[in-house]
Amino acid sequence: APPFQPGKPRFQQTSFYGRFRHFLDIIDPRTLFVTERRLREAVQLLEDYKHGTLRPGVTNEQLWSAQKIKQAILHPDTNEKIFMPFRMSGYIPFGTPIVVGLLLPNQTLASTVFWQWLNQSHNACVNYANRNATKPSPASKFIQGYLGAVISAVSIAVGLNVLVQKANKFTPATRLLVQRFVPFPAVASANICNVVLMRYGELEEGIDVLDGDGNLVGSSKIAARHALLETALTRVVLPMPILVLPPIVMSMLEKTALLQARPRLLLPVQSLVCLAAFGLALP
Numbered sequence: 001a002p003p004f005q006p007g008k009p010r011f012q013q014t015s016f017y018g019r020f021r022h023f024l025d026i027i028d029p030r031t032l033f034v035t036e037r038r039l040r041e042a043v044q045l046l047e048d049y050k051h052g053t054l055r056p057g058v059t060n061e062q063l064w065s066a067q068k069i070k071q072a073i074l075h076p077d078t079n080e081k082i083f084m085p086f087r088m089s090g091y092i093p094f095g096t097p098i099v100v101g102l103l104l105p106n107q108t109l110a111s112t113v114f115w116q117w118l119n120q121s122h123n124a125c126v127n128y129a130n131r132n133a134t135k136p137s138p139a140s141k142f143i144q145g146y147l148g149a150v151i152s153a154v155s156i157a158v159g160l161n162v163l164v165q166k167a168n169k170f171t172p173a174t175r176l177l178v179q180r181f182v183p184f185p186a187v188a189s190a191n192i193c194n195v196v197l198m199r200y201g202e203l204e205e206g207i208d209v210l211d212g213d214g215n216l217v218g219s220s221k222i223a224a225r226h227a228l229l230e231t232a233l234t235r236v237v238l239p240m241p242i243l244v245l246p247p248i249v250m251s252m253l254e255k256t257a258l259l260q261a262r263p264r265l266l267l268p269v270q271s272l273v274c275l276a277a278f279g280l281a282l283p
Helices: 016-026 027-034 036-050 061-074 088-102 107-127 139-166 172-180 185-205 220-235 237-252 257-261 263-281
Strands: 205-208 217-219
Touching: 016 061, 016 263, 027 061, 027 088, 036 061, 036 237, 088 107, 088 237, 107 139, 107 185, 139 185, 139 205, 172 237, 185 220, 185 237, 185 257, 205 220, 217 220, 220 237
Parallel strands: none
Antiparallel strands: 205 217
């Protein structure tokens, strides 16, 4: 293991592989099973390192592992535990069932509304749980962003489904295929709406800027604008492989003799395809 550096990524961020490994650590679902005792030990180990009271024999590997556990479970600004479904390490395990629901074929109006609502509820809670807490925001902003995202997602999804249903030129097979891609534009536009409405206050007030040693050097509106833009872009790019690849893969798999002979396998296979797409896309 490389020499431990508190607050720094374990892997070099100058290469794609290093960044990929870094984000694999962030979303590692194994940290969901860390016990309260193990968390306390990890936090204490880092405190001992900080104060120069580290016991002999502690390795760099142990320090990196302790930092990984702390960063996965505790909010960096408040040091409070993040509720398990809203941690980055819980994004794939708790998000995959929602993705499967979004991509179910032959959606009714009620199921379209339900899955879009559930997806935006999960996203809003993840955003809030992992927010920049150095600038306190009123709960009204969270509610405003949440409602804006839900309304935009549901209205776009329902509107596009209605348009597809009324398109006379589509064959039933083509209509079903096109409908499977409806969740992506709905989710992408709603994600942007969610981020902007929940974090626009940062554009007015700025966000804290730290130097290389973690010391506060001031508040910056430019940094806030960059952070918001990058977050919004991420919210558009992230759902793309998750909501576009599975429909393409499933449209091919459904034609195989195995799935045509055993239609009950469709849902488990789609779940595995969504899980694979989610797991590969998120890092």
